[in-house]
Amino acid sequence: MMFLEHKYTINDLVNKCKANDRKAQELLYKLLAAKMLGVCMRYATDRMEAEDMLQNGFVKMFGKIQDYRGEGSFEGWVRRIMVHSSIEYYRKHHKMMQVVEIDNLNEPSVDPVAASNLDAKDLLLLIQQLAPGYKLVFNLYAIEGYSHKEIGEIIGITEGASKSQLSRARTILKEQILKIEAKRYGYAG
């Protein structure tokens, strides 16, 4: 019941937003802003950048809200806009496909149990520190759930490039996790 009521509220707000109701726009923003900043943070290098992406995304969303026809969840629709807004931001501000070549990198093995001790903030920081291309592909594939084909279309790279970037992103992340674990282990000892 609560869920349904919540749903209704969002739909109600969406309809009011379509009529350019400023109050409804603010309420809708407040309802979704924290979640969407969580999305943008993964694509950004820091909070400042993430808030810029968030702002651009919301402005874009309010501009496009007439296009939302109630098919699928509204939150999912907004989330996709945020992702695209973040990618667009990257295109403007970064040389996106600047790929850091990492040769002869050994695949480090990470203990999943140990890694699960890392909290969201640690993981977020790891992603933010990735090179832009890796970060995008990893976010889109591992968290947003896009296929390599879709990712290739969104970013404008080949499917193969998406795959190789993903595996390199994983390798780097694993390395970083090992370093963190090592540090913790070091402190503990």
Added chain:
Amino acid sequence: MDMQDKEFDKLFSSKLEGLEINPSAKVWKGINGEISGNKHNKLIPFLSIAASIIVLIAAGVLFIPKKDSVVKLSGKKPLAYNKPAKVKPAIIVKPQTVIVSKTVVIAVNKPVHVYHIGKTITPAVTVNKELTAKNTTPVIANNTAVLAANTSAKIDIKQPAIIDSSKALATVQLVVQQPVKPAVIAAVVPPAEKTMDIIPAKKHKIHGIGDLLNVAIAAVDKRKDKIIQFSDNDEDGTSITGVNLGVIKIKKEN
């Protein structure tokens, strides 16, 4: 290996998918500013389009009926047929009468046929008297330097026009000369060049409907550039030569 990758991805997605971080207050301010900014930007072109449409319509309304009225005048040939009754309602003659006086000055040289004219002119001139009496005052208020010259000319010429049949005839000749545009007598401005000499400062002359309107407008609008200014040409008839809407000023030289 594959499993490990999937697990690894899941580690991130499970912890980051539901991540919520409250943005700072400036984000909403920025969004709000951009949204309302957009609305302004959207309004401005609409306003300017609306404004230009209004200006165009106003211009159209002012142009079209005037051309019509000029045509009517020429069609009636009222002076030739000597229908004083009709001459009077054609108050449009008002400004023209002033010009008639001008034409008289120049036309005087030429002797003319008299017959109809003696009749016609008298009513026409009497109308003039009334009108000039009423009109000249505001006119002078408007174009002091210019019309002052005109009025003096009028007085000299008109009165003789009534008294001296010979001079009255002179005006008649003008009518005869340009029989096609009898009503335009007012506009029969061969004197135009000469009046130019007389009136170097400004080109104001009461010539047609346009000038009549100018006078009326001048009575209301005391600015140097009136809200709308007209001029009359032989060829074009009445046309707008100046618009002053406060913000927008358009003025045609000539």
